Amino acid sequence: DWSSDVCSSDLDVMCVENTFKKGAIGALHNHPHTQITYVASGKFEFTIDGEVHTVSAGDTLLKQDGVMHGCTCLEDGILIDIFTPMREDFL
Numbered sequence: 001d002w003s004s005d006v007c008s009s010d011l012d013v014m015c016v017e018n019t020f021k022k023g024a025i026g027a028l029h030n031h032p033h034t035q036i037t038y039v040a041s042g043k044f045e046f047t048i049d050g051e052v053h054t055v056s057a058g059d060t061l062l063k064q065d066g067v068m069h070g071c072t073c074l075e076d077g078i079l080i081d082i083f084t085p086m087r088e089d090f091l
Contacts, residue, residue, distance in 0.1 A: 014086040020044070020073035028070035033083045035063040042077010046070070 020026075020042065028047065037046075043056045048069045055061060057077070063069045071079075 012085045014083045014090065016081040016083065016087070016090060018079045018081060020077055020079065022073055022076050024073040026071040028068050030066050030068045031087070032065050033085060033087055034065050035069075036082040037061040037063070038080040038082075040078040040080050042073060042079075043075040044077060044079070045072045045074055 017040075018026075037060065039055050039057055039059045039061075041057050043054070046053045046055060046061055046069065048061065048063055049067045053061065054074070056075075
């Protein structure tokens with residue numbers, strides 16, 4: 001299970017807070033947005049462009065536009081995502 005809160009600006013940047021429960025999966029996907037993910041809490045396993053990274057609170061990840069990525073939540077947690085350009089599909 002996961003949930004999101006979204007805020008955006010007229011600067012074509014968007015910030016999204018995603019709350020995950022242990023075992024939740026962010027399926028592999030890509031999009032035409034650069035994405036920076038900050039791990040606010042919890043522990044996650046991310047696959048980015050075929051490479052696996054285990055991250056926890058305080059870690060940051062960069063996902064370039066078009067790159068396949070996804071995650072599995074290993075411990076309940078919160079991810080803060082910054083997108084540019086804005087993810088209009090989230091509004």
